[in-house]
Amino acid sequence: MGKRMTNKSLKKLLQDYPLLRSITKYQEVCWINEKKNELPVATIKEVNMEEAIKRLQRFAPVIAEWFPETHSDFGLIESSLQQIPLFKQAMEKKENQIFFGNWFVKSDHQLPISGSVKARGGIYEVLKFAEKLALENKLIDQKESYRKLLFPSIKSFFADFTIIVGSTGNLGLSIGIIGRKLGFQVIVHMSKDAKTWKKDKLKEIGATVVEHDADYSVAVEQGRKEAEKDSFCYFIDDENSTHLFEGYATAAYRLEEQLHAKQILVDENHPLFVYLPCGVGGAPGGIAYGLKKVFQKNVHCFFAEPTHSPAMLTRLYTNIKDISVQDLQLDNQTEADGLAVGKASEFVADHIGSFISGCYTISDNELFRLQALLFETEKEYLEPSALAGFYGPITIKSYTEKEKLYENMPQSTHVFWGTGGMLVPEGIRQEQLDFGKTML
Ligand SMILES: Cc1ncc(COP(=O)(O)O)c(C=O)c1O
Known part of the structure; x- marks a missing residue:
């Protein structure tokens, strides 16, 4: 919004947008995009995604030479898709409810070269x-x-x-x-x-x-x-790069191949849910954009943000350009350093506003609890930011009801985008896991 908001204008905002009342108290919320329509957004042409794939292939021999960890993929920078049944079971026990569908982590926390x-x-x-x-x-x-x-x-x-x-x-x-x-x-x-x-x-x-x-x-x-x-x-x-966006979007083609290789169907009766941690919005925005191109109305993308930094949620919910979490008098302080962003990218908000299913928030304590639970069950370490997605199935119930997806939920697939962690030093990992364990 630019100019600092007065108390009076904040009060008016809270009246106009009731969900902001919980947001300003740092409470966890889930916002469903009522304006979602299934029209494809055509501002970034498909050709760019294909060009991006070709460009990465041209560089692959060089990448393979410099980064031996990419040898097995012939110089492509890619991560695996892993099922996480033990984590799912543990969540069902902890939350005392059944979660439908198969759960996977898209392991960008182990993405070669920089681990995010x-x-x-x-x-x-x-x-x-x-x-x-x-x-x-x-x-x-x-x-x-x-x-x-x-x-x-x-x-x-x-x-x-x-x-x-x-x-x-x-x-x-x-x-x-x-x-x-x-x-x-x-x-x-x-x-x-x-x-x-x-x-x-x-x-x-x-x-x-x-x-x-x-x-x-x-x-x-x-x-x-x-x-x-x-x-x-x-x-x-x-905040504005179409090139970054293209690079992120290519992940969608790879996910499509990986789901196909595991014989996982995505169609009208087999919905795909993807949960993406969101900071300024570029990474989740580009990936969601690519996924929409590939899976269209059969994919449901949610962005996840810390309760202290709900920048994209606030921007999409209010539709006010350049609004920041500081305008809501939030402090933008979170242990999820990658998501500590006060103002969402306008470029991304424009590109994804018409198809994103919703955004939700998660407290820092929940991030640490999920981190410890995932490590305990699946032996996977992710940095705190990357756990935001794993809260999705707990929080999006009202969406599945609204979209009348209930019947298809047993055949659903849920992908949590694991966005970072491989390079975090051992001592820091241990401290975080010890803290998270106290909440299990
Ligand atoms: C681990 C991790 N997850 C998610 C994100 C969010 O990406 P973006 O800021 O493009 O929304 C970041 C950003 O730095 C990150 O470091």
């Missing part, structure tokens, strides 16, 4: 930028192998360019790792929520970290300003 969903968009955009520079300067040819990018001469060419990004941590890590590998200078503007280990990792690989004692929106703004000063700087705009 942000690798999809962030790495893709850096590769796209590198490709553009290299083609324009005739350093590579699309018809030849991109292995030439491994030559030191190309690395020194890229060293004249600087990539700048604002981040709560994981996007910065993804861009830092691939950017430095290619030879770029990388500057990451970090919000105050960013964890020290993420900053240390970036410094270790030779990226410059600019620390801000302010939230994510300020970090992005400062990065944008810095990049404007120098024509050799390229700014990756987490």
Whole structure:
């Protein structure tokens, strides 16, 4: 909204949008998108998603060479889809209810290279930028192998360019790792929520970290300003980038293949529910956009946010442009550092508002409880942000009733997007798990 909201205008807002009353008390809520229609959104053309897939394939031999963990997938950056029956059973016991359908985690917490969903968009955009520079300067040819990018001469060419990004941590890590590998200078503007280990990792690989004692929106703004000063700087705009969005969207094709390989049907009688943790909205927005293209009305996408940072929910529910959680006098303080975003991306809100099924919020304590339960049952560690999706089936009951999906729920599939965790140091993992265990 820009200008700070007065108490009077906040009071009026709470009258007009009753759900905000619970939101301003940090209570968990679930908002269902009453305006959802099933029209496809055509602003990002399908061709871009296919182009993105082809681009990632062109880079695959280089990625395989640099990152041996991608060998088994021939240089593609992909994660597995794993069923989590023990977690489901434990949830049924704890919640004292039966949950329908099969539950899976899409394991982007183990995504090669940087261990988070942000690798999809962030790495893709850096590769796209590198490709553009290299083609324009005739350093590579699309018809030849991109292995030439491994030559030191190309690395020194890229060293004249600087990539700048604002981040709560994981996007910065993804861009830092691939950017430095290619030879770029990388500057990451970090919000105050960013964890020290993420900053240390970036410094270790030779990226410059600019620390801000302010939230994510300020970090992005400062990065944008810095990049404007120098024509050799390229700014990756987490709030507005169509390139990031394309990179995230490609995940949908891969999920389709993985479901198919497991002989899991998605159609009118077999609904697919996907639960995505949401910060500024780029990652969940791009993935949901891709999923809608692939599965259309048979996929139901929900975004999950912390009770202290419900930026996308507030934006979509009120339909007020640029509204922030600070406008609601919320503090935007959460242990889910990747989701500590006060203002949602307008670009993403525009792209997903017409088809998103809903958004819900989850308290930090619930994140830690779910984290411990998932680890105890399935031996999977995810960072706190990544647990937000796992609350979905508990909270979306009113949606399945409203959409009259009840009959098809026994044949439903539920995918929780596991968005990060692989790189979290052991000591921090243990502390979090010990805390979560106290709530089991
Ligand atoms: C672990 C994790 N999950 C989810 C997200 C949300 O992504 P976005 O900010 O694009 O909505 C982030 C963002 O950094 C993250 O780090």
